[in-house]
Amino acid sequence: MKIKKIASILVAAAMTFGLVACGGNSTGGTDDNTTTNTGSNKITIWAWDESFNIVAANKAKEIYLKDNPDAEVEVVTMAQDDIVAKLNTSLSSGSYEGLPNIVLIEDYKIQGYLTAYQDEFADLSSVANPDDFAEYKTGVNYIDGKLYGIPFDSGVAATFYRTDLIEQAGYTQEDMQDLTWEKYIEIGKAVKEKTGVDMCTLDPSDLGQIRMMLQSAGAWYTDADGKVSIADNKALKDAIKVYKDLSESGAVKQVADWDQFVGAFNNGEVASVVTGCWIAPSIKKAEDQSGKWAVASFPKMSANSDSVNASSIGGGGWYVLKNVGNTDMAVDFLGKTFASNVDLMNDLADSITLVSTLNKAAEASNYSKANDFFSGQEVFADLAKWTSEVPSVNYGLHTYAIEDIMTEAIQAVLGGADIDSTLQTFQTQIESAVAQ
Structure with a gap:
């Protein structure tokens, strides 16, 4: 090129x-x-x-x-x-x-x-x-x-969660360790039923969750050589299936921008945030929630043997x-x-x-300090550990250009379209788009 x-x-x-x-x-x-x-x-x-x-x-x-x-x-x-x-x-x-x-x-x-x-x-x-x-x-x-x-x-990803809401739903901090997405959704449904609070937010125009799931399996929208890999990408199919299950769980709050996203957890409208570690300062802005949060590793996809409890964004x-x-x-x-x-x-x-x-x-000394906001947890030590476990992938040349097109594919699947045929169609579209 x-x-x-x-x-x-x-x-x-x-x-x-x-x-x-x-x-x-x-x-x-x-x-x-x-x-x-x-x-x-x-x-x-x-x-x-x-x-x-x-x-x-x-x-x-x-x-x-x-x-x-x-x-x-x-x-x-x-x-x-x-x-x-x-x-x-x-x-x-x-x-x-x-x-x-x-x-x-x-x-x-x-x-x-x-x-x-x-x-x-x-x-x-x-x-x-x-x-x-x-x-x-x-x-x-x-x-x-x-x-x-x-x-x-x-950008190591983690599961930031409200310990009080999780406990009200009948689960413990131990239950939140090394989660699968299936277990996460199960807990989310219980939280919604018992507390009336959604488990997390999702933005239909943002594929960050998909991106994190892909990297947890050592995969991307492109293969190791940087070529577009959509139709035959098992990790992508698994991620879309999880995303669909999460969307249909009844325990998700839909948001449309950054302010709504931050407002959801600062105002106690969701019980967890699954994203990059950089979100921690925003979570801590809700000072009245100090001591009610903890941090667990990123959920893995149980259907994918390559998926681990670590990712990045x-x-x-x-x-x-x-x-x-x-x-x-x-x-x-x-x-x-x-x-x-x-x-x-x-x-x-x-x-x-x-x-x-x-x-x-x-x-460094600050990495071993207990964090009062996050229930006395040594958060930096845990995040550093998970950082060392994040799979390395080839991001290729066109991540954002591909996601601009993939957003439409995800919405089609959420609307009931078949995953395999949809990804086959979009494989061709994306190959054509990035080759121009």
Whole structure:
């Protein structure tokens, strides 16, 4: 596929995370914020989300400047869609004016960039080893023995649940451990019957639940070679069946946007939230619910022998654009911060509730602290453990473009259409769409 064709697909695929976003698609940053680094001691970093990624970048900056006082590090807030658009436009034309030295890129998008523009990214193998991080994170940026990105936040999925509502339904915290989706739905029906509260939310326009189920089985919408895999994808069929059962359980609250999603659990309208670990700060906003929550691992699909109680959704990594300039300094910055600094990860665990994918972060003191909001549980330790168990998959080049089409397929199945024939039809449609 030609570079311009891939670039156009990347632009089309750019979208907000919706209900499954790590910090969403925060706005901020304009053309006026961009800088061309001509000074030998200056680097610029682009990222989105003032309350998460930008905080992390600035704390990394503080650490780096302690040992490099003559360095200048500029951290620029920019909406994720704007980052995607600017990178596509500049890299496809070979124009580097205004580009950053370091940029945060979402895991679902990076393979598209590395396929189209691999020569634009610096090899970071000199400052980090894939073995230093959760395996599933380096699966997206380790190519031909070279590591092109420093993994950052874990999107490890978990089951956040209300202990009081579960107990009122006749179940215990032990019952919530290592769940299957069938058991989860069983408990959800009991919760609805005994308390009148739904078990979870679902957004018909968002396939985050499907995506997490797929990864729990080590599968995706594409196969290991990145080719579209819809019609004969057992994990996808199993996930759709679970999704349909969940939708028809009578214990699901339908939502349409992020505010409704967060409002549902903050207002006590649902008994659980099954999504990425980044949702924890939003759950904790309901201070009156402190001590009434706990966290269990992600449910597995019992019909699929490859499915495990671990998955992920969201997350990104830090990359160096080697043709912008000051590459050595940019690589050095990442090497001394996000690639190795446990103190930084420990600080970020407390300040932004970061679950790091750096393996050594699990040894940090904040990872062994009991969390009063979550019933005294050592939440970070559990999330770190589950992060290490997430199956590695090839996200391919077109995750969001495929999901735009698959949403229609899922709705057809929910409406009574046959799964096999529906997926066969959409296999053809999706192959045609991503080949354009």
